[in-house]
Amino acid sequence: MDDRLIVQLYWDRNESAISESSKKYGAYCASIARNILQNASDAEECVNDTWLHAWNSMPPQKPSVLSAFLGRITRNLSFDLFRRLHREKRGGGNIDIVLDELAECVSGNDDTDRLWEEKELRAEIDRFLSLLPEDKRYMFILRYWYSDSVSDIAKRFQTSANNVSVTLSRVRQKLKTQLIERGFDV
Amino acid sequence: MKKEELFEVLGDIDANSVKKAKEYKTHGMPAWKKWTAIAACVAILIGAFVGIPALRGGNKAEGGYPSGLKTVLAAYPGPVAVKLSAQEFMESDEHWNWWQGYRTKVDESQGLQTGISNYYTDIMQEILITDDDENTVCSPINIYIAFAMLAEVSDGNTRQQVLDMLGTSDIETLRSNVTALWESNYVDTPVVKSLLANSLWLNEQYSFKEETLNRLAEQYYASSFRGTPGSAEMDEALRKWTDENTGGLLSEYVKELTLAPETVLEIMSTIYYKAQWLELFKTENTAQEVFHGTKGDSTVDMMHRTDTLGTYRTDTFTSVGLGLNDSGNMFFILPNDGVDVNAVASDPAILAATRFSEDDDNWFVPIVNMSIPKFKVSSHTDLLDIIRDLGLTDALDPSLADFTPLTEDRNDIFLSSAEHAATVEIDEHGVTGAAYTALAMSEGAAMPEDEIDFVLDRPFMFVVTGRDGSILFSGIVKNID
Numbered sequence: 001m002d003d004r005l006i007v008q009l010y011w012d013r014n015e016s017a018i019s020e021s022s023k024k025y026g027a028y029c030a031s032i033a034r035n036i037l038q039n040a041s042d043a044e045e046c047v048n049d050t051w052l053h054a055w056n057s058m059p060p061q062k063p064s065v066l067s068a069f070l071g072r073i074t075r076n077l078s079f080d081l082f083r084r085l086h087r088e089k090r091g092g093g094n095i096d097i098v099l100d101e102l103a104e105c106v107s108g109n110d111d112t113d114r115l116w117e118e119k120e121l122r123a124e125i126d127r128f129l130s131l132l133p134e135d136k137r138y139m140f141i142l143r144y145w146y147s148d149s150v151s152d153i154a155k156r157f158q159t160s161a162n163n164v165s166v167t168l169s170r171v172r173q174k175l176k177t178q179l180i181e182r183g184f185d186v
Numbered sequence: 187m188k189k190e191e192l193f194e195v196l197g198d199i200d201a202n203s204v205k206k207a208k209e210y211k212t213h214g215m216p217a218w219k220k221w222t223a224i225a226a227c228v229a230i231l232i233g234a235f236v237g238i239p240a241l242r243g244g245n246k247a248e249g250g251y252p253s254g255l256k257t258v259l260a261a262y263p264g265p266v267a268v269k270l271s272a273q274e275f276m277e278s279d280e281h282w283n284w285w286q287g288y289r290t291k292v293d294e295s296q297g298l299q300t301g302i303s304n305y306y307t308d309i310m311q312e313i314l315i316t317d318d319d320e321n322t323v324c325s326p327i328n329i330y331i332a333f334a335m336l337a338e339v340s341d342g343n344t345r346q347q348v349l350d351m352l353g354t355s356d357i358e359t360l361r362s363n364v365t366a367l368w369e370s371n372y373v374d375t376p377v378v379k380s381l382l383a384n385s386l387w388l389n390e391q392y393s394f395k396e397e398t399l400n401r402l403a404e405q406y407y408a409s410s411f412r413g414t415p416g417s418a419e420m421d422e423a424l425r426k427w428t429d430e431n432t433g434g435l436l437s438e439y440v441k442e443l444t445l446a447p448e449t450v451l452e453i454m455s456t457i458y459y460k461a462q463w464l465e466l467f468k469t470e471n472t473a474q475e476v477f478h479g480t481k482g483d484s485t486v487d488m489m490h491r492t493d494t495l496g497t498y499r500t501d502t503f504t505s506v507g508l509g510l511n512d513s514g515n516m517f518f519i520l521p522n523d524g525v526d527v528n529a530v531a532s533d534p535a536i537l538a539a540t541r542f543s544e545d546d547d548n549w550f551v552p553i554v555n556m557s558i559p560k561f562k563v564s565s566h567t568d569l570l571d572i573i574r575d576l577g578l579t580d581a582l583d584p585s586l587a588d589f590t591p592l593t594e595d596r597n598d599i600f601l602s603s604a605e606h607a608a609t610v611e612i613d614e615h616g617v618t619g620a621a622y623t624a625l626a627m628s629e630g631a632a633m634p635e636d637e638i639d640f641v642l643d644r645p646f647m648f649v650v651t652g653r654d655g656s657i658l659f660s661g662i663v664k665n666i667d
Contacts, residue, residue, distance in 0.1 A: 004553075004637070028208075064551055065494070067208070068201035075197050083190065102196075103189040111187050118195060126200050133285050133512065134210070134464065135276060141207035144196050156210075159277050170282065186187040 003066040010058035017058075018051040025067060029074040035147035036078040038093045042085070046077040053077070075145070098147045101168065105176045106186045116184055128178050132171065139164060140171050202494060202551070224459040224650065224659050225432035226325030226608035228332035228569070229443065229452060230601065251426070252419045256390065256412035260403055262383070265374040272462075275376040284375060285512075288653075295370035295654035298363050303537055305330065305353040306657050310536075312572040313606070314647070314662045315528045319480045321563040323608045323661030325457055327367060327652070328382075329569070332455035334364045335384060335406055336581070336601070339398055339451065339592040344580040351576045361405060368407075370654040378512045379460040380652065383431040384408040387424055387445060387452035389415050394451075398591045408453075416447030424454065431456040439566050439607040450599050451592060459650070459658055464509035467491050467558075477559055478644045479665035486559040486666045488643075495554045497638065498539040498546075503530045503647075505539040506554055506640050514651035514658070515540070516612070518558060520642055527645040527662055540649050540657070557641040561666045564609035573604060610650065610659050 001020050009017035029050050033043035050073045063069035082095060129137050135157065142148040142156070150168075154161040179186055251257045267280045275281050306326050313324040330352060337348040337360055345357065354360040373380040386402060388394060390412040402408040409427070413420040421444045428440045435458070445452055467489040475488040498505040502525045507515040517540050521530045530536070538546060570582065580586040581601040589599045650659040 063201070065201040065205045068204040071204065072197055072201070076194075079190075079193065079197075099189045099193060102192050106187040106189055106192050108188055114187075122195055122198050125195065126203075129199065129203060131289060133276075133281065136282070136285075137203065138207040138210040141199070141204055144193070145199065145204055145207065157277070163277070166279075167282070174286075186192065 007058060007062060007066060010055065018055060021051055021054060021070060025070050028067060029070055032071050032074045032146055033078040036082050036095045042081055046074055046081060049077050050074045094149055095147055098144065101172060102144060104172050121184055124179065124182055124184060128175055136167060136171055139167055143168055224610045225435040225457065226328045226659065227428055227432055227436060227454065227456040228329050228606045229454050230332055230336055230604045251423045254413060254419050255423055258410045260407040260409040262407055263372060267376055270376050272376040291369040292654045295366040295656065298366055299655040302353060306537060307534055308576055310660050311532045312575060313567050314531045314660065319664055321565060321661065321663050321665060323563045323565050323610050323659065324567065324606060325608045325659050326657040327371060328455055328457045329606060331364060331382065332453055334360055335402060335453045335455065338402060339589055340581060341590050342588040344588040347578045347580055351573065351578050365405065367656055371652045371656055375512065379458060380513065381458045383456045385427055385454045386410040387454065388412045389450050392450055392593045392595045394593050395591060415445035415449035420445055428454060428456060431458060433458045435609050436607050457658065461510040461513040464511050465493065476643065477666050480645060481665050484666055488557050488559050490557055492553060492555050494551060496542060496549060496551055497554060498548050499550065500535050500548055502533060504640065506556065514653050517649045518642055519647040520640065527647055527664065531647055531662055536649065540651050541655060553637040555639045557643065559642055559666055560612055561663055562609065562611035563661055563663055566605065566607045569604035569606050608659060610661055
């Protein structure tokens with residue numbers, strides 16, 4: 001079904017919105033959840049919660065990109081759950097590696113006294129990404145938005161895993177330098 | 187900041203990029219065959235009333251030019267990764283390294299674009315708007331660089347008028363503008379060709395000031411040729427050089443090029459541009475459809491694609507920009523029903539439509555069902571009347587023109603001719619009219635705000651920008667043969 005029609009179903013408070021979302025984006029959201037959570041049943045729980053959250057947010061929201069809108073809900077829910085579970089044990093799973101990579105871009109300190117707004121940081125990151133060559137930008141998003149594994153990304157880009165790792169490492173380095181240059185001492 | 191917080195912040199990045207990341211496919215070879223091939227040149231002729239025989243003889247030939255000409259070819263920046271195919275290049279470290287350097291140059295030139303806006307608007311209005319049925323096309327950046335060179339060889343009020351036309355306060359600013367424009371628009375990689383070139387055609391009877399010639403050679407990468415204007419040898423060399431630097435795309439005009447015997451100097455400036463669509467049109471979606479030109483209907487190859495795209499809409503026009511790999515964008519500007527395309531071309535909002543400014547309410551992001559005709563447009567323009575309209579008058583008058591930085595051999599040197607030729611073609615290789623698929627219309631209903639049909643089946647305007655926002659080419663298409 002067309003995305004606009006699905007959104008319209010949410011707006012009409014028609015419950016088939018949920019089954020249509022699940023049919024079209026169930027697998028998409030599940031892959032996002034599984035990249036963050038190692039446990040299949042945890043992932044499934046987050047995907048199911050996604051539809052409920054979507055139901056509660058539309059209306060008033062009217063997303064122009066439904067896939068990313070739903071995916072973002074799944075990503076947030078999964079990451080929340082990951083953090084709750086993570087207090088007890090450290091897994092060394094995919095998401096731990098993703099986070100460790102991201103740790104290269106930040107100080108790791110509490111920055112409660114920071115001088116910038118999170119909104120400004122997001123805009124700066126968007127700007128940084130928009131200036132990257134398309135292939136590098138999408139590699140970065142697949143890794144740090146979708147938490148896709150390096151080998152999956154390599155397959156998609158028809159290149160070696162090593163090449164992807166090297167590219168991602170350079171982009172992270174560049175992101176860090178750029179953020180600092182722009183006054184975001186993250 | 188903690189890594190978990192960064193992970194959360196990243197969750198809020200631009201939704202369109204997130205969607206595109208999953209859809210992104212490494213381009214296979216067919217994608218590289220979609221080219222936008224474009225070229226333009228400007229010839230500015232500086233002549234004197236009568237010729238006087240004088241000094242200097244021929245020298246050795248270089249680059250296959252006749253031995254009677256004293257030739258000094260400029261050394262252009264070398265191509266990047268010559269041995270790689272476009273696809274190999276995109277995946278290589280060389281692309282990364284090139285990109286990092288290139289981005290800095292683009293940032294620098296981007297900042298200048300606002301200062302050049304008035305020039306862009308003026309020159310496009312003057313050249314593109316005509317009363318007849320002819321298509322018009324020009325390269326604003328090409329004309330800018332040629333006239334910057336004219337500023338270098340002139341002085342006093344003659345120079346000031348050139349600076350005014352280019353919207354620059356002084357020659358130093360102009361020089362740094364040209365350097366920045368050149369750096370961000372001279373690109374020679376397996377993916378993008380954006381090749382700028384300049385040359386000087388000098389009458390060997392005169393003694394020219396070395397300082398000026400050196401500056402043109404170094405800062406403008408101008409090759410120089412000294413010989414006897416009016417000779418077959420020099421005319422042939424001029425045509426050969428111009429053809430080589432425009433990829434032969436302008437041969438219909440180039441074959442008419444000649445140098446009059448009274449020429450003191452001709453400045454020839456060229457641009458050749460070739461880039462690929464970021465996302466291609468599928469050949470099986472191309473269909474023969476009707477274009478309603480000003481001279482009547484014609485059948486054209488209409489390309490189709492549906493995508494979510496930044497769209498700029500005003501009361502008079504709708505504009506959609508298609509990205510070009512590693513380069514800028516090509517904007518298609520369709521006048522709203524009942525609006526004349528000439529009225530759109532004189533609308534200052536055109537420039538806003540080519541700059542993605544977030545605080546402009548005319549932007550929205552609908553699903554766009556595009557129908558864009560394949561076309562090739564070429565035109566030849568006499569610039570003399572146009573520059574006169576733009577206030578450049580002293581250079582045209584032998585008694586007022588001041589070309590002393592060039593030579594002091596005579597004082598009656600003036601700008602005797604200025605011509606511009608340009609061509610733009612958008613194409614898909616291997617497509618024939620046999621391919622036939624109807625436009626995929628989506629099921630009706632729901633949120634018309636979010637979806638538009640963008641059908642270029644009547645006269646429209648286009649603007650091709652470089653990565654820095656420079657206007658490389660623009661034109662008005664009234665008819666397609």
